[in-house]
Amino acid sequence: MILTPEKITSDVRRDGADFLIIGSGAAGSVLAYHLAKAGKKVVVLEKGHYYPPEAMRQRELFMSQLISPNTFQPTSGKHTRVAILQGECYGGGTVACDGVTWDLPATVLLDWERLGLKGYSPENPEIGAIFAELREQLEVNTVPDTHHNPNNQLLKIACERVGLEVHSLDRNVRFCLRCGFCAQGCNYGVKNDSAQTFLKWANELGADVYTDCEVLRIVPGRPEGFTVEAAIAAKPKKLGRQERVSGRPAVFQTRRVIVSAGAIGSPRLLLKSGIQARGNAGNRFTLHPTGFVHGLFPDQIIDAFYGINNSVECTHFAYVNRHRSYYDPEIHGFFLEASFSQPWGIANILPGAGPTHLELMHNLRHVGGIQINCKSDNCGRVTLKEMGYDLSAADNRRLIFGTRLAAELLFRVGAAKVWTCIFPEPLLSPQELGKIEKVGYAHKQALLHTGHPFGGCTMGPDPETSVVNEHCECHDTPGLYVCDASVFPTTIGVNPYLSIMMVARRTAKAILAQG
Ligand SMILES: Cc1cc2nc3c(=O)[nH]c(=O)nc-3n(C[C@H](O)[C@H](O)[C@H](O)COP(=O)(O)OP(=O)(O)OC[C@H]3O[C@@H](n4cnc5c(N)ncnc54)[C@H](O)[C@@H]3O)c2cc1C
CATH class of the missing domain: 3.50.50.60 (FAD/NAD(P)-binding domain)
Structure with a gap:
């Protein structure tokens, strides 16, 4: 009951x-x-x-405050600021979740086994069997290519152009109506949240x-x-x-x-x-610090806020590929997804205030974006008052590499200007990408996010x-x-x-x- x-x-x-x-x-x-x-x-x-499905009202600000009332609370590191997103309702984070579904990679299981967690060996058949059972219970399926919205298509096309590994994601949604409100709770009851x-x-x-x-x-x-x-x-x-x-x-x-x-x-x-x-x-206490890059496409309607938010992922430099010969642990260890792009969410992640911010918000239908999800190797501490966390030097390098790559991808598919979440001024051409390295993420003006x-x-x-x-x-x-x-x-x-x-x-x- x-x-x-x-x-x-x-x-x-x-x-x-x-x-x-x-x-x-x-x-x-x-x-x-x-x-x-x-x-x-x-x-x-x-x-x-x-909140039953019929109460999920497809009003971004209203629903976000109901199902995630404490969202965007910042961490309190010395030189890093990460806003944390969490679900807080019947079903917890699974209700706010976009439904993107991954098994725990063998590369991570191996790390856990080395830490003395013997049952988490990649050789343990029980783990694969549990994932298979969960996938069946949650009706996990792969998003068909015909269902990517223009924002996800931008990421896919850009990666394919430069030969980066990119693929359609698995999700726990059956018969998705592609309304774009996954993170505000599924109004149709078709997302198999908890x-x-x-x-x-x-x-x-x-x-x-x-x-x-x-x-x-x-x-x-x-x-x-x-x-x-x-x-x-x-x-x-x-x-x-x-x-x-x-x-x-x-x-x-x-x-x-x-x-x-x-x-x-x-x-x-x-x-x-x-x-x-x-x-x-x-x-x-640790997390996946996530940076955002947005591009302005004056001649294209992107409408990133419609359709499935995340249906494509670039895993070329992700930790799942740690065994690849090109993988460099000093700068790799991140995956790219399309940025979330509902108006309130995007207003929170875009940098700056005043005219720069206004320009992007006015042109929201022409804005496409990419998020860089980094596998941090640093830890902090949760206390009753604070969530202490700072990027490690390697995390900073990973995020810089990923941000530069994401910005370059947006320029390649026609962005006229690109904004990072490191500084408010836009980059006006690929020649300006060097500014990303110069400023980096290890300062509190750079606003990172995480739902993880x-x-x-x-x-x-x-x-x-x-x-x-x-x-x-x-x-x-x-x-x-x-x-x-x-x-x-x-x-x-x-x-x-x-x-x-x-x-x-x-x-x-x-x-x-x-x-
Ligand atoms: C917007 C968003 C999108 C996401 N998208 C994805 C995605 O696409 N794919 C993916 O794999 N992951 C996604 N995640 C992450 C995923 O939702 C979380 O990692 C996962 O739900 C965490 O599970 P959990 O059991 O640790 O905690 P939660 O699911 O967060 O559950 C904890 C519950 O405990 C309750 N609680 C806390 N304190 C108390 C207390 N004192 N008394 C009683 N109850 C309490 C909270 O209200 C909450 O309901 C997303 C997260 C967010 C916020």
Whole structure:
């Protein structure tokens, strides 16, 4: 059952669930389904509100503020600023997700195995089998060439002209109507996000989901079990950030707790609960810093805001190709996608203010863009107040190389001017590309973005350096699990939601095997 605040008429005190799952996103939803399927009594607590497809109103600003109310919060590094995008609703980030689907590359599995996570070996057939199962459940399919919008076609044509590897993407959307509002929640219910799939199936199997229910603290019991203290919003606001702490109190007693509150929410909840994990909670927070390049095409209507936002990807210099002879780890390790181009989103990512900004916004129908998603090798720390993160010197070089390449590609397919997110002035010709190297990204005027934060509660074999073991159980707190993007020990260099679900599926198996 979905328990929205309207259905809660008194303070909540509830005992007896086998599992309490905090967060209903990519990981929480998969865990809820598999544990409920095994006959366990599952309760999910989700901070965000429940929006059925008919409530996804195709109004960019309005919907973004509802399903991602804390979006664009900046990191607090010394010389780097990254705005973080996250979903915060029933279904979590999968509802805001563009649906781009990747398996965890073998190159990354090898790194994880080397870090001591033996089950994550690329040789382990279980991993391939889980990805195949997830792809079937989510009806993942490849976007046909006839469905690329002009913005994605620009990227494809430009890459093909210079011989770069470029391909159509896999997505979890069946019968896509190509309205362009994936990131604002699918109004047609055809995107197989967690609300439409795993949570729905978990509900049918008897799991209960409390929405608008923010967990404030987890108190480990003596000798076992947990008390989870939460607040249910008395009445969720219709727009803007939601303050729930003053809502109705809710207290849950349970044997086992799974924290799936995302790469920022999970470490913060452990810290709020005084669970420091030997000082590791919050550590090794990282992300895919993403830069943007936009071109003005005065003679072409691009209308990048219509159609599938991301249907093409250039992986030529991506980490998946680390084994290639040309791959240079000092400057490669990024993938290119078409930029997202809804008006509010683009206004946030375009540089500068005043006349330069206005020129681009006035000409939005003629603007096409590319995003450069970098696999960072640096880490920071999430605290209760901040998300500390800085680019490494190699990250800066990767982003510079990728930005220069993306700008060059836009000039090749006819851009009259190109804007980066490093400085407000446009580049007027390919001869000016050298300015990108000169300025670079290691300063706070360069605004980077990411929808892919990781770490903060990392997996590892050693309790001195990690929070959870390979099965996502806290080293020092038996019965407490953390399972979501926060357990990833490294960035992964591809779009992450399916890999997060894979880790959740493995965790569900391990938990059930424990009995
Ligand atoms: C705009 C956008 C587009 C994206 N597009 C893609 C894409 O195309 N492909 C892809 O692979 N990935 C994409 N991603 C990334 C993907 O959505 C995330 O990586 C993924 O959802 C993270 O899964 P998770 O389980 O770690 O956390 P989430 O899915 O973020 O779930 C965490 C949930 O926990 C809840 N929560 C947090 N704190 C608390 C608390 N204290 N109490 C109760 N609940 C709490 C949150 O509200 C949230 O619902 C996109 C992300 C965004 C924002």
